[in-house]
Amino acid sequence: MASTTIPHRAWVEQVMGMPVSVHVRGQAARADDTARLVHAAFEELRVIDARFSTYSADSEVSRLNRAELSLAAVHPSMSEVLELCEVARKRTGGHFNAHRPDPAAHGERRFDPSGLVKGWAIEQMAARLARSTGCDVSVNAGGDIAGDAGGQPGTPWRIGVEDPRQPARLIAVLPLSTGGIATSGTARRGRHIVDPKDGYPVDDLLSVTVVGPSLLWADVYATAAFVKGPKALPWLEAIPDYEGIVVDRNGVYATSGLADAARPSGPSWPGSHSSAGRRLPAKARWNPHRPIPDPISRGDSTTGAGYA
Amino acid sequence: MRKIVAALAGTVSGLVMLFSYYTSTAGIAAPAAGGTTGTTPTTGTTPTTAASSGGTFTGSAASTRWGPVQVKVTVAGGRISTVTVVEYPQGNPRDDEINSYALPILKSETIAAQSAQIDHVSGATDTSDGYVTSLQSALDQAHL
Numbered sequence: 001m002a003s004t005t006i007p008h009r010a011w012v013e014q015v016m017g018m019p020v021s022v023h024v025r026g027q028a029a030r031a032d033d034t035a036r037l038v039h040a041a042f043e044e045l046r047v048i049d050a051r052f053s054t055y056s057a058d059s060e061v062s063r064l065n066r067a068e069l070s071l072a073a074v075h076p077s078m079s080e081v082l083e084l085c086e087v088a089r090k091r092t093g094g095h096f097n098a099h100r101p102d103p104a105a106h107g108e109r110r111f112d113p114s115g116l117v118k119g120w121a122i123e124q125m126a127a128r129l130a131r132s133t134g135c136d137v138s139v140n141a142g143g144d145i146a147g148d149a150g151g152q153p154g155t156p157w158r159i160g161v162e163d164p165r166q167p168a169r170l171i172a173v174l175p176l177s178t179g180g181i182a183t184s185g186t187a188r189r190g191r192h193i194v195d196p197k198d199g200y201p202v203d204d205l206l207s208v209t210v211v212g213p214s215l216l217w218a219d220v221y222a223t224a225a226f227v228k229g230p231k232a233l234p235w236l237e238a239i240p241d242y243e244g245i246v247v248d249r250n251g252v253y254a255t256s257g258l259a260d261a262a263r264p265s266g267p268s269w270p271g272s273h274s275s276a277g278r279r280l281p282a283k284a285r286w287n288p289h290r291p292i293p294d295p296i297s298r299g300d301s302t303t304g305a306g307y308a
Numbered sequence: 309m310r311k312i313v314a315a316l317a318g319t320v321s322g323l324v325m326l327f328s329y330y331t332s333t334a335g336i337a338a339p340a341a342g343g344t345t346g347t348t349p350t351t352g353t354t355p356t357t358a359a360s361s362g363g364t365f366t367g368s369a370a371s372t373r374w375g376p377v378q379v380k381v382t383v384a385g386g387r388i389s390t391v392t393v394v395e396y397p398q399g400n401p402r403d404d405e406i407n408s409y410a411l412p413i414l415k416s417e418t419i420a421a422q423s424a425q426i427d428h429v430s431g432a433t434d435t436s437d438g439y440v441t442s443l444q445s446a447l448d449q450a451h452l
Contacts, residue, residue, distance in 0.1 A: 010451035019368075021448045023427060140444065143431040162431030173426060185432030207432055 006155075009034070013042045016049045016118065018142035022125075023157070026135025026150075034133045041125050051075060052117045054110070065110050081113050081120065084216070088116055092224035097196035119219035122146045123180060126215075138176065143183050146215035147176040164207040164247050171252050172209075172245060180215025184208050184222040185247075195227050204229030205248045211258075212242035367445035 007029035011022045022041070028034050051060045060078055063069045071082070085098035102110040122139050123146045130137040130148035138147040138157045147157050156175035163169040164185050174181055185207030210222040221242055225232040233253050236244035243257040429444050 008451050010448045012445070012448045012452075019445065019448075021428070021444060023448075023451065138428060140428045140430075143429065145428050145430055157427045160426035160429045162429055164432065170426075170429075174430075181430045183430045183432050209430060 011035075011038050011042075015042060015045045016053075016121075016141065017055075020045065020122075020142075021140040022129065023138045023140075024129070024133060024135045025137075025155075026133065028133055028135055034135065037129060037132045041129050045121060045125060048077070048117065048121045051078065052081070052113060054112050054114060061111065061113065081117055082111075084120065085111075085113050085116055088220045088224075092220065094196065095224035095227040096220050100196035101198065115223050116216065116220060118142075119144060119146075119180065119182060119214075119216035123215040136177075144181070144215060144219055145176060146180045147178055149177040151178075153177070161209050161245060162207075171247065172254075172258070174209075174211050174258075176211070179211065179213045180218040181209065181211045182215060182219035182222040183210075184219075184226040205232060205246060207245075207247045208232055208236075209245040210236065210242055211244070212239075218242065363450075365446050365449040367449065 006025055007027060008023065008025045009029045010024075012019050014020070020042070022038050024034060024038065050056065053059045054061055054065075056062060060069065060074060064071075064074065064078070071079070074082075085096075088096045089098070096115070098113045098116060099109050099111050101107045102112070118141055122141045122144065126137045126139045126146040126148040129135075129139075130150035134150060136147075136149050136152070136154055136157075138145055143162070145157070145159055149156075154177070156177045159174045159176050159181050160170040161172040161174060161181075161183065163171045185205075205226055208222045208225040210218040210225065212218045212221075221236065221239060221244070225236050225244060225246070228235055233244070233246050233255065236242065236246070237255045243255045245255075245258060246253045427447065429447070
């Protein structure tokens with residue numbers, strides 16, 4: 001526990017159809033300049049939302065979909081996102097695909113980069129704010145969180161990972177300094193994650209949480225892993241620098257780098273031959289009285305979990 | 309009705325688990341088991357002093373499949389001391405039903421929650437689970 005008080009301030013604004021929370025921690029957290037920078041960052045987010053929102057008929061992405069704009073005429077950030085979407089498609093074997101059948105458009109393919117844009121925008125927001133304020137920043141957009149410690153090691157942010165089986169309960173607490181944590185799952189009010197291969201909803205898993213150096217990629221990998229269903233855990237295990245937690249009806253599973261933070265439970269992951277999806281032996285069951293490891297309390301001043 | 313009672317009780321207990329939350333001044337006060345029903349929704353109060361010294365924070369009302377839910381937390385000595393659900397869905401369960409479910413759960417979950425101390429919640433993007441939305445809202449409000 002820190003012996004000195006570090007100022008900590010939060011702002012929340014509604015953007016992209018969700019509350020976006022910005023937390024700033026550092027000596028300048030309560031300064032007026034910091035507040036100005038945060039409000040400016042929210043404005044930038046609104047500009048991004050206006051450009052990429054498929055819900056808005058006038059957005060650049062909607063105009064692109066109606067072929068009212070050529071690829072040569074789009075804003076540079078649209079080109080960047082298009083390129084990132086293509087990389088994401090390849091890295092995920094097509095399980096992340098921004099060009100996908102749109103049931104609302106009679107199954108025709110539409111470009112909807114919103115799954116990637118959110119992580120991309122929030123990650124940039126956190127990085128820019130950390131640089132401009134000189135503080136430790138975390139930004140939470142609808143349960144996907146980007147952190148940026150501005151290059152200074154310090155107390156990581158502590159991110160509770162929701163248990164999809166029991167709302168408002170946690171299955172893990174993950175430390176985050178610089179990097180991202182994203183969770184994909186079945187929305188409680190309906191299924192919104194679709195398999196890009198056929199446009200229909202996927203529901204083998206209950207949730208996938210991915211943590212790593214970039215929220216953009218954590219989000220892409222979480223989304224793709226959710227669609228991969230039974231192949232999610234081995235696929236995540238194979239991605240360097242990223243760790244994941246997968247929850248299905250049988251239990252909680254984690255990639256091997258998350259041994260301390262998550263408490264795997266349930267039967268062995270079907271078909272697993274390696275350490276992926278290992279289950280804790282009965283004696284080592286979840287013990288709520290065992291403290292959750294805190295890098296700071298171990299005298300470890302590096303950024304949490306190696307995700308700097 | 310039973311489902312609502314059980315879910316609310318489970319959620320309040322879960323919220324207490326999540327709400328082992330401390331600000332950077334971290335005085336440690338033993339959380340008192342809360343969970344009494346509130347009949348009057350309150351508006352959020354922003355304390356004039358720094359959040360670390362205490363105060364009451366009300367999460368935004370958020371919708372669940374059974375109706376709106378609003379959560380209020382009280383911070384004392386740098387710790388969340390009580391969690392109250394101030395607005396229930398329609399068809400409110402009776403007070404004694406809620407208490408009989410909630411109190412035993414709250415007691416044991418409170419001990420387990422001591423190490424949670426979270427800043428953010430990561431969960432599937434969703435606005436219909438009012439508890440998580442309201443929980444993050446209360447976590448945010450402690451630092452406004």
